[in-house]
Amino acid sequence: MSLKRKIQDLQKRKEQVLKGGGERAIEKQKAMGKMTARDRIIELLDEDSFQEYDLFVEHEARDFDMDKKVLHGDGVIIGTGRIYGAPICIYAQDFTVAGGSLGLMHARKITKIMDHSMKMRIPLIGINDSGGARVQEGVNSLAGYGEIFFRNTLASGVIPQLSVILGPCAGGAVYSPALTDFVFVVEKISKMFITGPEVIKTVLGEEISMEDLGGARVHSEITGNAHFYAESEAECFNQVKKLITYIPWNNTNKAKQFPPKNPKPEYKISSIVPGDPKQPYDVKDVIKSITDDSDFFEIQKLWAANIVIGFGRMDGETVGFVANQPLVLAGVLDVDSSDKSARFIRYCNAFNIPIVTLVDLPGYLPGIDQEHAGVIRHGAKVLYAYSEATVPKITVILRKAYGGGYIAMNSRHLRADFVFAWPGAEIAVMGPEGAANIIFRREIAAAEDPEEMRKQKIAEYKEKFSNPYVAAAKGYVDSVIEPAETRKFLLHAIQLSANKTVSMPQKKHGIPPF
Numbered sequence: 001m002s003l004k005r006k007i008q009d010l011q012k013r014k015e016q017v018l019k020g021g022g023e024r025a026i027e028k029q030k031a032m033g034k035m036t037a038r039d040r041i042i043e044l045l046d047e048d049s050f051q052e053y054d055l056f057v058e059h060e061a062r063d064f065d066m067d068k069k070v071l072h073g074d075g076v077i078i079g080t081g082r083i084y085g086a087p088i089c090i091y092a093q094d095f096t097v098a099g100g101s102l103g104l105m106h107a108r109k110i111t112k113i114m115d116h117s118m119k120m121r122i123p124l125i126g127i128n129d130s131g132g133a134r135v136q137e138g139v140n141s142l143a144g145y146g147e148i149f150f151r152n153t154l155a156s157g158v159i160p161q162l163s164v165i166l167g168p169c170a171g172g173a174v175y176s177p178a179l180t181d182f183v184f185v186v187e188k189i190s191k192m193f194i195t196g197p198e199v200i201k202t203v204l205g206e207e208i209s210m211e212d213l214g215g216a217r218v219h220s221e222i223t224g225n226a227h228f229y230a231e232s233e234a235e236c237f238n239q240v241k242k243l244i245t246y247i248p249w250n251n252t253n254k255a256k257q258f259p260p261k262n263p264k265p266e267y268k269i270s271s272i273v274p275g276d277p278k279q280p281y282d283v284k285d286v287i288k289s290i291t292d293d294s295d296f297f298e299i300q301k302l303w304a305a306n307i308v309i310g311f312g313r314m315d316g317e318t319v320g321f322v323a324n325q326p327l328v329l330a331g332v333l334d335v336d337s338s339d340k341s342a343r344f345i346r347y348c349n350a351f352n353i354p355i356v357t358l359v360d361l362p363g364y365l366p367g368i369d370q371e372h373a374g375v376i377r378h379g380a381k382v383l384y385a386y387s388e389a390t391v392p393k394i395t396v397i398l399r400k401a402y403g404g405g406y407i408a409m410n411s412r413h414l415r416a417d418f419v420f421a422w423p424g425a426e427i428a429v430m431g432p433e434g435a436a437n438i439i440f441r442r443e444i445a446a447a448e449d450p451e452e453m454r455k456q457k458i459a460e461y462k463e464k465f466s467n468p469y470v471a472a473a474k475g476y477v478d479s480v481i482e483p484a485e486t487r488k489f490l491l492h493a494i495q496l497s498a499n500k501t502v503s504m505p506q507k508k509h510g511i512p513p514f
């Protein structure tokens with residue numbers, strides 16, 4: 001055969017494979033409002049940057065008439081490409097081919113690209129759209145999942161791993177995304193669950209839709225399994241692209257530096273936080289008043305909204321923000337907000353991203369529900385995450401910093417590098433009302449007018465402790481600053497910390513309160 005004929009032969013073979021599961025399956029995919037796997041990759045990556053591998057891989061299953069079935073690409077596309085110039089490895093399951101189900105060769109393709117991303121130390125993006133373990137391949141598909149989970153774990157904290165859920169992600173398949181750093185979901189398209197509606201009906205006799213069981217909203221608002229929620233695949237891809245600009249390629253690099261920009265003038269930092277500690281405000285406005293171009297890329301926006309986490313830039317450098325949100329539950333720490341912030345702190349620490357913490361909270365949420373849900377164990381995660389983090393850690397106490405909340409929110413005692421407090425900051429063991437009721441109980445009870453006495457004692461306690469100066473006098477707060485000076489102090493602290501070096505005790509690993 002001449003070379004020309006061989007090239008034609010190659011093109012014909014490619015054409016065959018590119019048909020995926022065939023026209024009918026593709027029509028069905030589109031009718032569900034979903035793009036095809038290949039279109040998704042093209043949409044997500046920089047133009048003409050995608051290179052595909054293992055196009056001609058075929059499955060080796062023989063049971064249940066599988067030997068008669070041709071599964072193009074074995075239901076998954078793998079390759080490399082770029083996003084805004086950053087190199088990435090990617091796989092996308094092709095639901096049009098046997099429901100994107102995972103058999104042995106399908107898994108080998110995924111693990112090949114995972115190994116590549118680890119070797120090249122570049123981010124890995126997985127697009128999940130699959131019916132789960134390929135039933136006909138039995139233990140071989142289970143083995144495939146195990147190989148993927150193992151690699152997800154080894155890659156954790158070395159390269160960024162992103163999971164985009166664009167279809168079913170059923171059964172044990174959910175554990176790969178759960179082991180990765182960021183999970184993206186899309187309304188009406190993403191479905192994640194361990195046991196599907198059929199099993200639930202059989203075992204429990206209950207009818208439930210896939211949407212109510214594990215749809216995009218469920219994982220964004222209730223379970224916290226998802227980090228980014230979108231209304232459409234196009235919006236979701238924009239979120240993925242934006243995230244890639246904020247994070248480094250691997251744990252030995254820093255995120256790409258952008259040209260510095262000033263915050264937008266409409267965010268006026270001095271007039272956001274009310275003087276009355278009971279009055280709420282949106283802490284995101286404070287974040288936007290200090291970040292470049294007032295840009296803030298929020299993570300897990302819809303879950304545990306009493307804490308806000310996300311990325312912004314300061315003088316072009318990526319910064320991770322952790323901030324109590326007084327608008328929701330007064331910004332308390334509870335089980336979910338502890339989990340949310342602790343994991344994010346660990347992400348920033350693993351990927352060399354300085355952390356800025358904005359504090360305004362009355363402490364941990366009291367109550368039997370929280371106690372029984374394990375607020376002790378979950379709350380401890382925040383202490384652990386801040387204590388072990390060695391990236392630059394800077395705290396600004398905006399208003400309340402009471403009790404365990406003061407310690408947990410990156411206090412000096414957990415080795416904050418810099419602690420600043422605004423003049424309205426109140427740093428105390430608890431709120432003045434509770435404190436006065438405890439320490440002046442007898443005087444209040446014995447007074448002629450107990451209410452008047454209570455007010456007097458509250459005022460006395462406030463005067464003494466509810467300010468930043470007692471903490472500043474001990475050096476727990478480095479500087480009491482005016483709100484308008486915040487960006488200047490933060491920029492200085494971040495720049496100064498560029499070569500921060502601390503040594504931690506040698507150990508295999510710690511035992512965090514998972």
Ligand code: HXC
Nearest residue numbers: 098099101130131132133134135136145168170171172173
């Ligand atoms: C083999 C599968 C498959 C699977 C789907 N298909 N899932 N083939 N193994 N797991 C095939 C279907 O037979 C069908 O083939 C094609 O894919 C499209 O599927 P449909 O059912 O027609 O699509 P749809 O109506 O959209 O329903 C999608 C679905 C459903 C909800 C995902 O297919 C489903 O419930 N599948 C089974 C899910 C599941 O229980 N998976 C195993 C989980 S256990 P044809 O030839 O008809 O087009 C698991 C263990 C892993 O994953 C443990 C790891 C630790």
